[in-house]
Structure formats: structure tokens, C-alpha cells
Amino acid sequence: MKFGVIQFPGSNCDQDAYYAIRDVLQQPVDYIWHQESNLAGYDCVILPGGFSYGDYLRTGAIARFSPVMGAVQEFADRGGLVIGICNGFQILCEAHLLPGALLANNTLRFRCKYLHVRVENDTSSFTHLCYRGQVLRIPIAHHSGCYYCEPDVLKELEEQDRILLRYCDRDGNVTEQSNPNGSVSNIAGILNEQGNVAGMMPHPERAVEDLLGSEDGVLIFRSIVERLS
Amino acid sequence: MSANREPGGRTVQATLPIPPEVYREMGLNDAEYQRVVEVLGRHPTYTELGMYAVMWSEHCGYKFSRPILKLFRKYREAIEGSGLENAGVIDIGDGFGIAMKMESHNHPSAVEPFQGAATGVGGILRDIFTMGARPIASMNSLRFGNLDDPRNRYLFEHVVGGIAFYGNCVGVPTVGGEVCFEECYSGNPLVNVLSVGLVRIDEIAFARACGPGNPVMLVGSRTGRDGIHGATFASVELGPDSESRRPNVQIGDPFTEKCLIEATLEALKTGYIVGIQDMGAAGITCSTCETAAKAGTGMRIDVRKVPLREEGMTPYEIMLSESQERMLAIVQKGHEDEVARIFTKWGLNASIIGEVTDDGLIHVYDGNELVAQVPAKSLAEEAPTYVLDTEEPEYLKRVQSYDLSSIPEPDDYNQALLKLLASPTIASKEWVYEQYDHMVQTNTVVLPGSDAAVIRIRGTKKAIALTTDCNGRYCYLDPYLGAQIAVAEAARNLACCGAKPLAVTDCLNFGNPEKPEVFWQFRRCVEGMAEACEFFEAPVVSGNVSFYNETPDAAIYPTPVVGMLGLIEDVQKRCTSAFKGEGDVIVLVSGWTAEDEASCDLNSLGGSEYLKAIHGLAVGKPPVLVMEKEKRVHRVVLRAIDQMLLNSAHDCSDGGLATTLAEGCIMGDVGAQISLVSNCGPAAALFAETQSRIVVSLPAEKLGKLREIAEDEQVEITVLGRTHGDKLEIAVNDEPVINVKIMDLKEAWCRSIPRTMED
Amino acid sequence: MPKANVYITLKPSLLDAQGKVVQGALEKLGYTNVSAVRIGKYIQIELEGDGDLEQQVDDMCRKLLANPVIEDYRFEIER
Structure with a gap:
């Protein structure tokens, strides 16, 4: 089993994701340069957080045209696991691997803080080690994390159990006050139709050691590892 | 004039005297102009005059502060010994060093707070990675007037926004700092930014242009007209017409900076870069003359080889441009391509603009025409210094x-x-630090809001702690005692998180030093700080002086900000x-x-x-x-x-x-x-x-x-x-x-x- | 040289948080007749040659410049 972490110019959580997989999960992992067009040999590809191409024009808009994104599309079509974190989530939406888009936070400010998310789907390849309703403590750090989709798409996401995580308070209540950015229906993470592509705004790779304040992010990565082995 | 003779026999054409109103406008006084004429043995060209004006300004040349800064032991030793590097490096054991520096961006931020603060962050980061150190944390120390004034709210909001814009994008966590509010900073906001980097002690890079014949490479962004004479701008009081100086403000591009960090660190790993310096104030002028002066060499460059962003730029403008996100690299001859390839991979320019010479002179060509030819040391190290009057x-x-x-x-x-x-000075600053990514790189083990931020050092059991401190009101009421308390409080904050002090970087913010009362405050603060730093075994290893923080109405409180680094031997014990x-x-x-x-x-x-x-x-x-x-x-x-x-x-x-x-x-x-x-x-x-x-x-x-x-x-x-x-x-x-x-x-x-x- | 001026705005159905703040600020400044503010992007593109520039710019908008999920665009070409 092998992970790949894609590096776009401007990615800045690539090294954190790499560290989480290699040093905490103790799994094999490579960096994949954005010019790469072949993902053979990988089982899970991570699109990390950061500011690919400076997030100029629109978050993720330019990165989606990198050669590697063609390969990611094929990889996903073949059923490979893809997870986009923060900027990675934005890129997956721009590339139409996930529905919807991420708008500027309704606070209009960058927000970096620990918060709580509730696990809505406990069978996916990314969350099956969690239980439904479990509250995870994972930080966010973004300026454009306000998830938006058309009402019919939202209905579809709900009906097909494709909402992975929702922002909530520490007791698991999904409230307006616990929504940090104005996301529709408090959505923090979603799945594609096939269930092999996930996107989330919170940073699980930042919550993998007690020393950092939480180990809840490990559940996400360990879910992937167990599903693949 | 043999000093002006090129190997090929070329000399700068003897020029006419420059009218006093021109050199005064650039910030040189009559005596300083005469000094330039003596050094050159002739009148300077317009380009040369610009180079001297900027390098001999207080901002670059420390012409007023240098005699006083010698009270800091390390500074004295460095000036008398091997010369100053861009930032101090502190050995923390296990083969690692911490590069640390703090810098002010007060004047640019007063005029354009967002870009002023953003480019301040960019500049201090370049100071760190130019030493081969990966930046691992930033902090900032900010001061504004009262928040009931909408202008102060505007400055506060946009300074914080600019720091967030730049710092978040480059992926260096902004882990804390301080924000204070006092009426005296109304119109004179202080924006001091600190950055630290981690470097293997045996991989420290130096800002020296060694080896005559080695090519000189300009890497990073293209050069435009931004910030021309920004350095002299920082050395005059802000007046009512400061708004019209807006074109002086540089625009930051954190995306390019992020690529520049990665490319520079990757290029340094090849071992083919013999010297490297970031470009900040005074751009190409400063980086060429300082690297040459440090190595005892000279340099020949052609401004036509500098990639430009705008058409029709004159040699004067190219030499003085303060366009951001650029570095000067001196490369081992024969390995230019390997180095250039790395920068190109990251989407950056890498152009050879000249070579190192052995004659101690900076020769600037505009194509075939020699437009400047001046001794490197005269620009970099021989700025006239003044012993100013002091008066309580x-x-x-x-x-x-x-x-x-x-x-x-x-x-x-x-x-x-x-x-x-x-x-507001005491209230929670969560509104501020929530806008900063303080967790990226996943090493921040004590988040902002505590007495000091703590960053673990991977591969060791250790962690470093960082704090910035200064109570300007204390320094106003008693500069000597106030400065000592700033150091004591910094050490106390470190103790509260379990860290022993290791070193200090400072940002000395004052009013117009040519006023004896202000210079008295400056001297007393430095005396107090130097003594306290020795006592707490945290020598000042780097820093920056910012004068002229005054408007016609008022000067700021003397504000010598202390940035202190501490070490925690076992990260579990914090x-x-x-x-x-x-x-x-x-x-x-x-x-x-x-x-x-x-x-x-x-x-x-x-x-x-x-x-x-x-x-x-x-x-x-x-x-x-x-x-x-x-x-x-x-x-x-x-x-x-x-x-x-x-x-x-x-x-x-x-x-x-x-x-x-x-x-x-x-x-x-x-x-x-x-x-x-x-x-x-x-x-x-x-x-x-x-x-x-x-x-x-x-x-x-x-x-x-x-x-x-x-x-x-x-x-x-x-x-x-x-x-x-x-x-x-x-x-x-x-x-x-x-x-x-x-x-x-x-x-x-x-x-x-x-x-x-x-x- | 032909020039394309491209205007991109958030779809009317989406909350424009930035626009809302600016509207509030204008109201505070005494402009009581401001009923809505929408903020968008303006992109200038200098083009070479002639051919079907309309088609080309429309393509650019759909592929990269605008995100059809959240944004509308319009453009004009100056020749």
C-alpha cells in the first residue's frame, strides 16, 4: 500500500500530510510533483492544503489544470482513494470531482482554530473507524471554506449519505453558532457518488499527536489504511 | 583616477557637480555629498548618487545608531570581527541552529497598512531562509493609536489582514506576539515582525560574494519601479504629504515567496551556491555591495540583464528598485545551469547579471555603458556615522x-x-491570531494566547519558546528601567512556559534621533537593554532600528521591542x-x-x-x-x-x-x-x-x-x-x-x- | 490590439458577504439610497490576431475565469 501527496506550487500542508502518513501512521508515502501524469503504484492520493498558485483568481482554479489533475481524474475513475484537505477540497470541487464550490467565509476573514465536527457517515473509506455522531476535535485554517451547492445537490448529498462531516458544538449539536464560515447545512466534508473521493475543510493531519492538542485526525487516516489493507 | 579604471581601461565619464537641491532631496547633506566626491575622486553620476543616498541613510547605514548599538556585545564583536550576517544563528544543540531576526515596517504600514505589513513579513522571512534556514515560526509586535479613531481601526484591521495574507500563504505559522494601543501611536503605527528558522549548523549559508569569476545570479521576481527610495523614505518624518508617497510602497506576492523559499533551500542543498543575500531595502545596490564588501571582492553587473516588469527603466531605477521576492546568489562557476534549473522548476526567474571581481569595486553597466563604479566597502561599511547630542x-x-x-x-x-x-491592550487577542495560520507545519505545541509560543523541534526532544515584549509607557517614564523591564518580562514569559532564555533580537522604535531628547531616550534604552540581556544570558544577536516615528504633532513612546528565544530541553515538560x-x-x-x-x-x-x-x-x-x-x-x-x-x-x-x-x-x-x-x-x-x-x-x-x-x-x-x-x-x-x-x-x-x- | 474586458460576479442567488459589508459601510457614510452592492472581478485580456475572439473569450470564461457553480460572467471586446 502506498500514499502519494501531491505538491502544487503554493501547497503548504504537503509536508504536514507527508509527516502524518510516514511518521505517525508509519505507512509508505511519496511526494508527487504537479507535473506528474502517472499515478500507477499508488493506492491513496492526498491533495494537501495551502495556496496553490497563490489562490489567485479563485481558490483551486488554476491548480485543477495541472497535468497531475488529469491523472487524479483517471485514478479516481479506476476507484483509487482521493482525499482533498482544505485547498485540496477546493481543487477537487473546481475539477468537478466533487460537487459544489467553496466561497469566502461569511466572516470575510481567515479563521484558524480548533473546532468540533460530527461524523455523519461512518461507513465510508475515510471514516469507517468512527461511529455516527462521533464528535472529532480538528482544526480549521482557511479563508474560503464556505461550502455551497444548489439545493438539489444538497438533497442528493443527504439522500445518498454523502455528507461526511458537519461543524458542531462540543456536544455534537449542529448549530448556527458552531458553523465557522457559513457553509450550507454546516457541511465540513463530503464524498463523491462512488464514495472514493472525499473533500474536507478541517485539517486531520494537524490533529495526529497528543502533543498538538488532538489525535482525532488519526481516525481518518487509519480508516483509509484499514480499508486498503 | 586609477580607482575608476576598468580592466579594459574604461572609466566613468567625469561628471558635473550635482546641484545641492538634488542630493538633498535624496537625503544627503552637504558634508555627505562632499564625502562621496572624496571617495570617488570626482562628482558622482546620478545612479551613483542614488546608491550612496540609500546606503548611507539611517535605514541601511545606521549612521546615527551604530555608535550606540556597539553597547550590544555581539554587535560590537561582529563589527570588529567577521562582519554582520543577515540574522543571528543560535546553537541549540543536536546539530541544529535557530536563525532569528526582527524588523520594523512602520513607515510603509502607516501609508498602506495591508501591503506595508505583508511585505514586512516577506522581508523578514527572506532574511531567515537566505541563511539556509527553513522559517518555522513568525511573530509580530504591533502598536496603534486608540481604537475609537476610525483611522486606527482601519490601520489595525489592515495590518493584521496583511500579515495574515502573506504569512498564511507562505505556510509559516504566525504563533503570537503582542498588540498595544496608546494615543502616541496614532499616525505612527508600529509593525515589527519577527521570524525564526531552523538550520543544520553545518549548512548555514553566508552572504558573501566569494571567488572572483563566479557568476552573480538574480533569482525570483522581475524588477519593477516599486519602492524606489523606500529606504530613504523610512528615514524621514511622516508629514501630511505622506499619502502622496504611496507609489513608494511595495506590493507583496506571497505565492512567489513560498516558491522562493522552497527553491532557495533546494538550491542551497546542491552546494553550488557560494553566497546568497536577500533583497530588501535598496534592492540590487545593497545586496551587491554588501556581499562584495564582506568577501573583500568587487562585482561587475549589467542592469540590462535584469529581468524587468516594466519598460523603459533607467539604471538608477533598476539599482534602487525594492521589488519584493528577489535574491542575489553567487554561484560556483560552471554550475550555473544546475542552480538555474531548480529555480525554473519552481516557476522563478534565474538570470546571470554579472560576475565577482577582485578589485573591490561595484561596476554597473547599462549594456556597454559604464554608469557607476564605486568601492563596495564605501557603500556598505563606510556610511558616515554621527555622535548626536543627547539631552534629558x-x-x-x-x-x-x-x-x-x-x-x-x-x-x-x-x-x-x-x-x-x-x-484593548489587555483584552484577548483571539480576534487577531485567529486570522493567522498558527498551526501549519504542525509543530506549534503551545498555541497563541499563553505567555509564550512553543514550537517543538522534530528529531529532538527539544522545543523553542518565543515571546515579544515591551511596555512603551514604562520606557517613556524611564527609558533605562523600561528597557530592562522589557527584557525581564520576556525572560519571565519564557520561564512561565518552561524555557530558558537563549538570545534576543530587537526592534528599536523611536522618534527623530536628531532631536537630543529622542536620542537620549534611545541611548538610555539601549544601555538598559544591553545590561539586562547580559544579565539574563540572552545576548542580542540581531535587530533593527527604526527612527523618525513621529508626525509633526507627536513622537511615539520610546519602544524598544524585545524578541526573546528560549529553549525547552524536554518538550513534555512545558x-x-x-x-x-x-x-x-x-x-x-x-x-x-x-x-x-x-x-x-x-x-x-x-x-x-x-x-x-x-x-x-x-x-x-x-x-x-x-x-x-x-x-x-x-x-x-x-x-x-x-x-x-x-x-x-x-x-x-x-x-x-x-x-x-x-x-x-x-x-x-x-x-x-x-x-x-x-x-x-x-x-x-x-x-x-x-x-x-x-x-x-x-x-x-x-x-x-x-x-x-x-x-x-x-x-x-x-x-x-x-x-x-x-x-x-x-x-x-x-x-x-x-x-x-x-x-x-x-x-x-x-x-x-x-x-x-x-x- | 484587441482587448477583452471580462466581468465576473457572484450569482444573484448567493449571499455576497463582501458586498453586504460594503453596503453597510456606504449606508454609514450617509448614502441612504444604496439598495444593493455586489462585488466582482474585472479582468483585462490583451489578445492578438482576429478570428472568433468572442468564442475564444467565452471559452476562457467557462474553462477558467469563472466558476459556473457560483459565478456569472459577461464580457465585451474592444477592437
Whole structure:
């Protein structure tokens, strides 16, 4: 089993994701340069957080045209696991691997803080080690994390159990006050139709050691590892 | 003129005298112009004049501050020895060093706060990675006028926004700092940014243009007209026409900077870069002459080979442009392509613009035409220095002798405490640091909001701690003592998280040094700081001076900001300032005896935030500091943290003991019952900013061990009370004076800044 | 040289948080007749040659410049 972490110019959580997989999960992992067009040999590809191409024009808009994104599309079509974190989530939406888009936070400010998310789907390849309703403590750090989709798409996401995580308070209540950015229906993470592509705004790779304040992010990565082995 | 002769026999054409109004406009005085003529043996060209004007400005040449800065031991040794590097490197063992520097971007931020602050962050980061160090954390120390003025709110909002814009994108966590508000910073905001980097000691890169014949490469962004004469701009007072100087402000591109960080670190790994320097103030002029001067070499460059962003730029403009995100690299001959390939891979320009020579001269060509030819050392190291007059300011005696006994006790101590907690200088800065990515790189183990930020060093058991401190009001009331307290408080903040001081970087912000009163403040501050840094074994390894922080109406308080680095040997043994649940004993570790503690002399309210926030006064003398007593307190707390005795440690500073206790409660979400003894009024017991005190909390059964350590260090400890319930209750001499719900304290402390800014 | 001026705005159905703040600020400045503010992007593109520039710019908008999920665009070409 092998992970790949894609590096776009401007990615800045690539090294954190790499560290989480290699040093905490103790799994094999490579960096994949954005010019790469072949993902053979990988089982899970991570699109990390950061500011690919400076997030100029629109978050993720330019990165989606990198050669590697063609390969990611094929990889996903073949059923490979893809997870986009923060900027990675934005890129997956721009590339139409996930529905919807991420708008500027309704606070209009960058927000970096620990918060709580509730696990809505406990069978996916990314969350099956969690239980439904479990509250995870994972930080966010973004300026454009306000998830938006058309009402019919939202209905579809709900009906097909494709909402992975929702922002909530520490007791698991999904409230307006616990929504940090104005996301529709408090959505923090979603799945594609096939269930092999996930996107989330919170940073699980930042919550993998007690020393950092939480180990809840490990559940996400360990879910992937167990599903693949 | 043999000095001006090229190997090929080419010389700069003898030129006519430059009219005085031209060189004065550039910032040179008559004597300095004459000095240029003497050095060159002729009149300078327009390009040469521009180069001297900018390199001999206070900003680049330290012409006023250098004689005083020699009071700092390391600076003196560096000037007299091997020369200054871009940032100091401190050995932390295990083969690692920490590069650290702080810099001001006050003037650009006053004119265009967003870009001014953003490019400040970019500049300080380049100072760090140009040494081969990966930037691992940034901090900032900000000062603004009162927030009731919309202009100050605008500056505050956009400075923070600019720091967030740049720092978040480059992926270096901004882990904390300080923000203070005083009327004197209205119109003169201070934006000081600090950055630290991690480097293997055997991989430090140097800013030296070694090896004649080696190609000189310009990497990074293209060059435009931005920021021309930004450096001289920073060396004059801001007047009403500062707004029209807007074109001087540079625009930052953090995306390019992020690529530049990765490319530079990757290129340095090849071993083919013999010298490298970032480009900040004075752009190509500064980087070419400084690297050549340090290596004792010269350089020949052609401005036509510089990739430009705009058409029709003159050699003068190219030499002085302060376009951001550029570096000058001196590459081993024959390996240009390998190095260039790395920069190209990251989408950056890498152009050879010249080569190193052995004649000590900077030769600037515009194609075939020689437009400047000047000795590198004369630009980089021979700026005229001045010993300015000093005079004790008149205001001092007046403010120091203010009769504090005339100040009445407050009617309601609860209201006074709430008001103090809501004072923006004391209030929670969450609104600020939530806008900064403070976790990227996943090494921040103590997040912003505690006394110091803590960053673990992977591959070791160690962590570093960082803090910035300065109380400008203290420095206004007594520059020497104020500067010493800044150092003592920084060391105290480090002790509270379990770190021993290692080194200091500073940002010395003052008014117009050509005024004897201002220069007196400057000298006294440096004297106090130099002495305290030696005492706390934290030498000043780098820093920056910013003068002319004044408008026609007013000068700022003398503000010598201390950025202090500390080391934690075992990252597991660290401490934060929040109380941790019910039933802990709350103890005051103080450098003073119980008798001192109760006395009125020691517990003077002079210079306190209480006097400022409640009575609108900046008067009295700052609190007494005895450095030996201070150090003993640090030793007690450090030993107690090392033995894992403490659940929290929080220093007493702005707002006094009551504020320290309230913050511990708010952050820990738990109440406290406290009993104090005082021989003067309760206000002094609650709000005096008496130095050398740390409030700790611990389980009762560990108190004996803490006592043993304290006795051993000859420090008295006093049990103040315990954590309990959901209220902060304080009695002075058994008389209840404070009784407030933590929820209400929290509302005052947490909501103050958001309420002001989101109104 | 032909020049394309491209205007991109959030779809009317989406809350424009930035626009809302600016509207509030204008109202505070005394402009009581401001009923809505929408903020968008303006992109200038200098083009070479002639051919079907309309088609080309429309393509650019759909592929990269605008995100059809959240944004509308319009453009004009100056020749």
C-alpha cells in the first residue's frame, strides 16, 4: 500500500500530510510533483492544503489544470482513494470531482482554530473507524471554506449519505453558532457518488499527536489504511 | 583616477557637480555629498548618487545608531570581527541552529497598512531562509493609536489582514506576539515582525560574494519601479504629504515567496551556491555591495540583464528598485545551469547579471555603458556615522514626580477589573491570531494566547519558546528601567512556559534621533537593554532600528521591542497560563519578601495600565526591578516545571495581579478564591504591576516540593488561594473586593476587540 | 490590439458577504439610497490576431475565469 501527496506550487500542508502518513501512521508515502501524469503504484492520493498558485483568481482554479489533475481524474475513475484537505477540497470541487464550490467565509476573514465536527457517515473509506455522531476535535485554517451547492445537490448529498462531516458544538449539536464560515447545512466534508473521493475543510493531519492538542485526525487516516489493507 | 579604471581601461565619464537641491532631496547633506566626491575622486553620476543616498541613510547605514548599538556585545564583536550576517544563528544543540531576526515596517504600514505589513513579513522571512534556514515560526509586535479613531481601526484591521495574507500563504505559522494601543501611536503605527528558522549548523549559508569569476545570479521576481527610495523614505518624518508617497510602497506576492523559499533551500542543498543575500531595502545596490564588501571582492553587473516588469527603466531605477521576492546568489562557476534549473522548476526567474571581481569595486553597466563604479566597502561599511547630542527630556521630572496619592480608590473594584480586562491592550487577542495560520507545519505545541509560543523541534526532544515584549509607557517614564523591564518580562514569559532564555533580537522604535531628547531616550534604552540581556544570558544577536516615528504633532513612546528565544530541553515538560480545573492551590512566586509585597513603595501604580485605563494617566515611575531577584523567580518556576509540579504558570504584568488571576480563570474556565494582604489600598494590591512575580497553580500535595525549591533559591512563596467554582473572588485584608462570574470576565476580555472591530 | 474586458460576479442567488459589508459601510457614510452592492472581478485580456475572439473569450470564461457553480460572467471586446 502506498500514499502519494501531491505538491502544487503554493501547497503548504504537503509536508504536514507527508509527516502524518510516514511518521505517525508509519505507512509508505511519496511526494508527487504537479507535473506528474502517472499515478500507477499508488493506492491513496492526498491533495494537501495551502495556496496553490497563490489562490489567485479563485481558490483551486488554476491548480485543477495541472497535468497531475488529469491523472487524479483517471485514478479516481479506476476507484483509487482521493482525499482533498482544505485547498485540496477546493481543487477537487473546481475539477468537478466533487460537487459544489467553496466561497469566502461569511466572516470575510481567515479563521484558524480548533473546532468540533460530527461524523455523519461512518461507513465510508475515510471514516469507517468512527461511529455516527462521533464528535472529532480538528482544526480549521482557511479563508474560503464556505461550502455551497444548489439545493438539489444538497438533497442528493443527504439522500445518498454523502455528507461526511458537519461543524458542531462540543456536544455534537449542529448549530448556527458552531458553523465557522457559513457553509450550507454546516457541511465540513463530503464524498463523491462512488464514495472514493472525499473533500474536507478541517485539517486531520494537524490533529495526529497528543502533543498538538488532538489525535482525532488519526481516525481518518487509519480508516483509509484499514480499508486498503 | 586609477580607482575608476576598468580592466579594459574604461572609466566613468567625469561628471558635473550635482546641484545641492538634488542630493538633498535624496537625503544627503552637504558634508555627505562632499564625502562621496572624496571617495570617488570626482562628482558622482546620478545612479551613483542614488546608491550612496540609500546606503548611507539611517535605514541601511545606521549612521546615527551604530555608535550606540556597539553597547550590544555581539554587535560590537561582529563589527570588529567577521562582519554582520543577515540574522543571528543560535546553537541549540543536536546539530541544529535557530536563525532569528526582527524588523520594523512602520513607515510603509502607516501609508498602506495591508501591503506595508505583508511585505514586512516577506522581508523578514527572506532574511531567515537566505541563511539556509527553513522559517518555522513568525511573530509580530504591533502598536496603534486608540481604537475609537476610525483611522486606527482601519490601520489595525489592515495590518493584521496583511500579515495574515502573506504569512498564511507562505505556510509559516504566525504563533503570537503582542498588540498595544496608546494615543502616541496614532499616525505612527508600529509593525515589527519577527521570524525564526531552523538550520543544520553545518549548512548555514553566508552572504558573501566569494571567488572572483563566479557568476552573480538574480533569482525570483522581475524588477519593477516599486519602492524606489523606500529606504530613504523610512528615514524621514511622516508629514501630511505622506499619502502622496504611496507609489513608494511595495506590493507583496506571497505565492512567489513560498516558491522562493522552497527553491532557495533546494538550491542551497546542491552546494553550488557560494553566497546568497536577500533583497530588501535598496534592492540590487545593497545586496551587491554588501556581499562584495564582506568577501573583500568587487562585482561587475549589467542592469540590462535584469529581468524587468516594466519598460523603459533607467539604471538608477533598476539599482534602487525594492521589488519584493528577489535574491542575489553567487554561484560556483560552471554550475550555473544546475542552480538555474531548480529555480525554473519552481516557476522563478534565474538570470546571470554579472560576475565577482577582485578589485573591490561595484561596476554597473547599462549594456556597454559604464554608469557607476564605486568601492563596495564605501557603500556598505563606510556610511558616515554621527555622535548626536543627547539631552534629558523636560517632561520626565514632571511625569515621574506626579503625586500618586492624590488618585482615589475606585468606587467599584469589580467594574475597575472588568474595564481593565476590556482595555484593548489587555483584552484577548483571539480576534487577531485567529486570522493567522498558527498551526501549519504542525509543530506549534503551545498555541497563541499563553505567555509564550512553543514550537517543538522534530528529531529532538527539544522545543523553542518565543515571546515579544515591551511596555512603551514604562520606557517613556524611564527609558533605562523600561528597557530592562522589557527584557525581564520576556525572560519571565519564557520561564512561565518552561524555557530558558537563549538570545534576543530587537526592534528599536523611536522618534527623530536628531532631536537630543529622542536620542537620549534611545541611548538610555539601549544601555538598559544591553545590561539586562547580559544579565539574563540572552545576548542580542540581531535587530533593527527604526527612527523618525513621529508626525509633526507627536513622537511615539520610546519602544524598544524585545524578541526573546528560549529553549525547552524536554518538550513534555512545558506549561501554559490557564488554570486546570478545580481544587488546585494558587501560589504567588515572588522575588520580594511578604513584607515588600504588602508595602506601598513596591506596589506603586506608576505607569500601570490601571492608571491609564481608569484614570487616563501615564505618570509615575515604572515598577522597581532588581534583576537578581527576578532571575531567582525564574529559576524556581523553571525547576518546578522541570519536576512537573505545576499545572499553570502566568506572569504578572499589564493590569497587575488581579488581571493575571482573571486571565488564568478565563482561559481555564474555572473560578478562584483569593486572599491578599496589603498595607496600602486594594487598588494597589490588585492592579500594581509589581515586577518579578509569577502566579502558579498546582495540586496541594505538590506544594511541599515547590516550597523546597523556593527555599533553595531564597524565594518566598505565598499561597493566595485555590481554584474553585465559577467566580473570581478576591479579598484584600479579609475584605471582599472582587466577586465576578467567570462568564462576565470572559465577556469583557474576549469580546472587547471583536465588538470594537465589528461595529 | 484587441482587448477583452471580462466581468465576473457572484450569482444573484448567493449571499455576497463582501458586498453586504460594503453596503453597510456606504449606508454609514450617509448614502441612504444604496439598495444593493455586489462585488466582482474585472479582468483585462490583451489578445492578438482576429478570428472568433468572442468564442475564444467565452471559452476562457467557462474553462477558467469563472466558476459556473457560483459565478456569472459577461464580457465585451474592444477592437
